[in-house]
Amino acid sequence: MRLGIDLGTTRTIVAHVDRGNYPLVTFDDLDGDPHDYVPSISALQDGRLVHGFAAEAAARQGAPVLRSVKRVLGDPTTHPGTTVAVGDREFPLLEVLAGFLSSVREELPAGDHEAVVAVPAHSHSVQRFLTLEAFRRAGFTVTAMVNEPSAAGFEYSHRQGRTLNSKRNRIVVYDLGGGTFDASLVESDGVGHTVLDTAGLNRLGGDDLDHLLADLALDAAGRTADDLRTRALDDLREQCRAAKESLTPQTRKIVLDVPGAADTGGSDAGDGADDSTTVVLPVADYYDAARPLVRRTVETTEPLVGELGEDSSVAGIYLVGGGSAFPLVPRMLRERFGRRVHRSPYPGGSTAIGLAIAADPESGFTLTDRLSRGFGVFRERDEGRALAFDRIFASDVRLPSGPSNAEATVVTRRYRAAHDIGWFRFVEFTGDVAGGEPTGDLAPVGEMLFPFDPALQTDGAVEGLDPATVTVHRRPDGPLVEETYTVDADGIVSVRISDLDTGYTRSLDLGA
Ligand SMILES: Nc1ncnc2c1ncn2[C@@H]1O[C@H](COP(=O)(O)OP(=O)(O)OP(=O)(O)O)[C@@H](O)[C@H]1O
Numbered sequence: 001m002r003l004g005i006d007l008g009t010t011r012t013i014v015a016h017v018d019r020g021n022y023p024l025v026t027f028d029d030l031d032g033d034p035h036d037y038v039p040s041i042s043a044l045q046d047g048r049l050v051h052g053f054a055a056e057a058a059a060r061q062g063a064p065v066l067r068s069v070k071r072v073l074g075d076p077t078t079h080p081g082t083t084v085a086v087g088d089r090e091f092p093l094l095e096v097l098a099g100f101l102s103s104v105r106e107e108l109p110a111g112d113h114e115a116v117v118a119v120p121a122h123s124h125s126v127q128r129f130l131t132l133e134a135f136r137r138a139g140f141t142v143t144a145m146v147n148e149p150s151a152a153g154f155e156y157s158h159r160q161g162r163t164l165n166s167k168r169n170r171i172v173v174y175d176l177g178g179g180t181f182d183a184s185l186v187e188s189d190g191v192g193h194t195v196l197d198t199a200g201l202n203r204l205g206g207d208d209l210d211h212l213l214a215d216l217a218l219d220a221a222g223r224t225a226d227d228l229r230t231r232a233l234d235d236l237r238e239q240c241r242a243a244k245e246s247l248t249p250q251t252r253k254i255v256l257d258v259p260g261a262a263d264t265g266g267s268d269a270g271d272g273a274d275d276s277t278t279v280v281l282p283v284a285d286y287y288d289a290a291r292p293l294v295r296r297t298v299e300t301t302e303p304l305v306g307e308l309g310e311d312s313s314v315a316g317i318y319l320v321g322g323g324s325a326f327p328l329v330p331r332m333l334r335e336r337f338g339r340r341v342h343r344s345p346y347p348g349g350s351t352a353i354g355l356a357i358a359a360d361p362e363s364g365f366t367l368t369d370r371l372s373r374g375f376g377v378f379r380e381r382d383e384g385r386a387l388a389f390d391r392i393f394a395s396d397v398r399l400p401s402g403p404s405n406a407e408a409t410v411v412t413r414r415y416r417a418a419h420d421i422g423w424f425r426f427v428e429f430t431g432d433v434a435g436g437e438p439t440g441d442l443a444p445v446g447e448m449l450f451p452f453d454p455a456l457q458t459d460g461a462v463e464g465l466d467p468a469t470v471t472v473h474r475r476p477d478g479p480l481v482e483e484t485y486t487v488d489a490d491g492i493v494s495v496r497i498s499d500l501d502t503g504y505t506r507s508l509d510l511g512a
């Protein structure tokens with residue numbers, strides 16, 4: 001079967017292709033109740049990892065849990081060997097993710113599972129690689145990987161196509177998820193989609209609204225997060241999430257039970273319950289506290305929307321992501337952008353539905369996407385005493401979607417080497433280049449030692465070396481060197497460095 005799978009920070013949602021329709025797949029919890037998502041959590045039970053609803057149930061019994069693993073995936077320091085702690089055990093991040101995705105696949109009807117998957121628009125190569133690899137290890141055949149807001153753009157033109165015309169052909173997708181905020185400006189001619197610009201906040205999402213409410217409740221109860229055991233704090237935040245999700249524009253008060261300091265967080269439920277305090281919070285206070293957070297998302301969206309006059313080509317500002325169901329979100333967006341703000345009827349499912357549309361060859365939908373982050377290399381200068389940064393790709397570089405523009409995504413550099421060994425450090429970054437340096441979130445995505453001295457160009461001469469311990473010397477009459485950088489359709493960069501005099505070559509898939 002063909003699927004669109006949205007691996008989310010808090011929820012994983014799956015839509016499937018069904019003769020021109022893209023319904024969400026339902027998953028049963030341990031009580032047999034259906035949900036149109038799987039909670040993206042893992043827990044340690046009897047020495048092994050369990051995932052999804054089983055993990056949620058285990059957590060209620062006091063098992064150590066791992067939530068929001070996607071935040072680890074997006075961390076700039078994450079590499080393929082990164083491990084995560086669950087209770088007192090460490091697991092490779094890739095193993096946890098692959099295990100979680102296997103548990104999702106086991107719930108699907110048996111057969112082949114061809115999936116289109118997504119990553120946040122600004123994801124670096126490591127996050128893209130690990131996501132693809134985890135899906136593959138879980139047994140999925142991944143046919144494409146696209147940026148999350150681009151997928152939501154598909155869902156919009158599928159559903160709201162009538163609002164698009166030749167003059168109004170652009171959509172701004174506002175996606176507030178559990179852990180990230182992303183916005184994209186997408187142009188659509190009905191089936192062809194081009195991403196014109198993206199913006200985002202990597203560490204802002206619905207989870208932060210839960211934490212905010214928990215802090216207000218703790219304040220009202222005269223306690224601090226430090227007073228609570230990890231599990232009691234986790235319980236309180238879960239209560240806050242549930243309270244937040246049941247808010248309607250008419251809600252006036254929120255009632256919460258703040259666990260007491262004596263709450264041991266032990267395994268038998270109910271201990272220390274007598275020490276908990278019930279607090280009643282006016283919703284208005286919660287909204288006041290949440291306003292700055294939502295305002296940051298509005299400000300991030302503004303440059304993509306531009307002037308909304310008669311001549312504007314923006315047909316709609318489309319609110320997707322579970323977090324956009326928070327009543328303050330549409331309210332503040334309408335205050336700023338007026339009537340062109342539309343909410344998705346399935347805020348949490350929009351990305352998965354868009355991915356299923358992308359997975360359906362019959363839909364005819366195509367996408368031209370952008371790299372959405374910069375890529376560059378630091379090279380050594382002056383015998384290793386200085387580094388020079390060279391931006392190879394700017395964030396607006398188009399990703400190859402077919403042979404027609406494939407050339408645009410290859411960049412080469414040629415020069416005569418001035419040292420005996422080159423140490424190349426590759427980085428991806430979310431900002432611009434200022435003062436010769438990359439700015440914004442910076443992710444080191446790989447490094448390579450390359451021998452320019454032919455005496456060192458033998459198998460094994462540099463492979464095992466720790467670059468930090470290598471001394472670099474100036475060497476006159478160095479070889480002619482060519483560096484070739486390529487971006488593939490998944491947004492993953494690879495590099496090949498060659499000594500054109502001897503033919504010696506080294507290659508690296510960044511992220512792998
Ligand atoms: N009715 C609701 N009202 C308010 N918030 C909600 C509602 N339903 C879900 N949410 C919140 O939406 C968030 C999850 O949204 P979503 O499923 O889009 O995120 P995700 O895909 O898991 O995360 P991300 O896209 O950041 O990786 C959670 O914070 C959840 O509490």
Ligand SMILES: [Mg+2]
Nearest residue numbers: 008009177351
């Ligand atoms: Mg999401």
